[in-house]
Amino acid sequence: MYRDHRFAQRRMSDALDEALTPRQQARFARHVADCPECGPLLRSLIRLRGVLRSIATPSVPPEHSVVPGVLQRLRDEPGPGSAPARGSP
Amino acid sequence: MGDADEAPTVTPVPASEDADLVARAKQGDRLAFEDLVRRYADRLHAVVLRLVDDRHDAEEATQEAFLRAWRSIDRFKGDSQFFTWLYRIGVNEAHRLTGRRAARPAVSLDEQDVPPADPALGPDARAQHDDLRAALESAIRALDHDYRAPLVLRDVEGLSTAQAAAIMGLGEAAFKSRLHRARLAVRDAVRDHLPQEPRA
Numbered sequence: 001m002y003r004d005h006r007f008a009q010r011r012m013s014d015a016l017d018e019a020l021t022p023r024q025q026a027r028f029a030r031h032v033a034d035c036p037e038c039g040p041l042l043r044s045l046i047r048l049r050g051v052l053r054s055i056a057t058p059s060v061p062p063e064h065s066v067v068p069g070v071l072q073r074l075r076d077e078p079g080p081g082s083a084p085a086r087g088s089p
Numbered sequence: 090m091g092d093a094d095e096a097p098t099v100t101p102v103p104a105s106e107d108a109d110l111v112a113r114a115k116q117g118d119r120l121a122f123e124d125l126v127r128r129y130a131d132r133l134h135a136v137v138l139r140l141v142d143d144r145h146d147a148e149e150a151t152q153e154a155f156l157r158a159w160r161s162i163d164r165f166k167g168d169s170q171f172f173t174w175l176y177r178i179g180v181n182e183a184h185r186l187t188g189r190r191a192a193r194p195a196v197s198l199d200e201q202d203v204p205p206a207d208p209a210l211g212p213d214a215r216a217q218h219d220d221l222r223a224a225l226e227s228a229i230r231a232l233d234h235d236y237r238a239p240l241v242l243r244d245v246e247g248l249s250t251a252q253a254a255a256i257m258g259l260g261e262a263a264f265k266s267r268l269h270r271a272r273l274a275v276r277d278a279v280r281d282h283l284p285q286e287p288r289a
Contacts, residue, residue, distance in 0.1 A: 013269035017250060041276075047283050048276045051221060052244040057135035066134045066148050070126050073152045079117045080163040 004031040008038045016045050107171040115163050122159055129172055130155065132246075133179045139241045140183040142230055150186050154179035169255050176242075176256045184234050221282040228278035236271035243268055 008031045014020050015028050032038045107128075113121035130151060137154075138147035157178050158165075165174055229237060229245075242253035254264035276283075 013265055013272060016272075017265075019250070044276055044280060044283055045272055048272065048279070049244050051225060051283070052240070052275075053247060055222060055225060056245050056247065057138070060131040060135070065131050066151050067127055067130045069148060070130045070152050070155045071123055073156055074119070074123065074126065074159060077156055077159060079119070080115065080160060 001031075005035060005038065008032055008035065012038070012042060012045065015042065016049065108167065111162065111165065111167070111171050114159070115165070122162065125171065125175075126155055129175055133176060136176065136241060136246055137179050137183045139229065139245060140180065140234065140238060141187050146186050147183070150179060150182040154182045157182070170252075173252055173255045177258060180238055180242075180256055184238075187234060217282070221279065224279040224282045225275070228275040231278065232271055232274060236267050236274065239264055239268040240271040240275065244272070 004027065008015075008028055011020060011024065011028060015025070015032075020028055032042055107125070110121045110125050114125065133154060134147055134151040137150045138144065141147050141150060154175065158175050165171070229240065232240065238257060239253060242248045242256060243250060248256070250261055250264065250268075253268075254261045257264055257267075259267070
């Protein structure tokens with residue numbers, strides 16, 4: 001039981017993201033169904049993710065678009081090869 | 090249980106269409122790069138705004154990210170999707186700005202930055218929604234950049250784990266660890282505002 005509990009706690013986010021193998025998922029589901037700590041935690045994380053998605057910025061109306069400002073800055077720039085991109089892979 | 094990790098909700102345009110524009114931009118075709126700006130500037134701005142909390146800073150970081158991308162696009166190798174590369178530059182730019190302005194008090198997002206409660210909701214439900222939204226925004230702002238960016242990219246913007254990890258420049262295991270800690274921290278901060286679990 002304790003090993004299953006540790007396993008479930010460690011893989012909680014993977015379960016949320018459906019990134020467990022079928023065997024792991026079965027083990028996880030068995031534990032969560034009975035555990036008074038892991039079951040509510042999983043369900044609260046599912047609800048949390050639902051509300052996080054709901055605050056994503058909707059499509060931007062033209063009057064709030066940043067595109068014109070970016071294009072304006074670009075028009076003053078020389079072409080490619082003039083400076084490094086910070087963080088480029 | 091949730092969206093499958095293999096099915097990202099964000100695939101702005103087919104990668105092949107980006108590839109054509111990127112190839113032309115590499116040859117110095119400014120109009121091709123401007124099409125990429127039109128595709129991604131507002132979406133990148135939305136991400137950056139959640140990382141810097143200030144509309145002016147977010148616009149500056151977005152502009153700077155595109156300028157850096159334009160200057161160095163001839164060295165973009167195409168190992169990743171263009172928007173992943175661009176977002177990485179933008180997230181790093183946001184990080185740089187927040188570090189530079191850490192001493193300045195955070196400015197709240199404008200009302201227009203977050204969607205209002207569904208007008209079909211009753212007054213009590215609307216009030217609950219607004220409380221939850223305020224608690225969420227506050228909890229996200231309280232996260233360090235290293236935890237905030239994974240949460241914003243994965244759970245708010247809906248990128249896949251692979252895409253978001255690539256943007257952060259992290260391996261998937263390290264990314265997932267940060268994401269999990271961020272989720273737990275935000276869940277702890279807003280637990281009293283989350284919709285209640287239905288009673289059995």
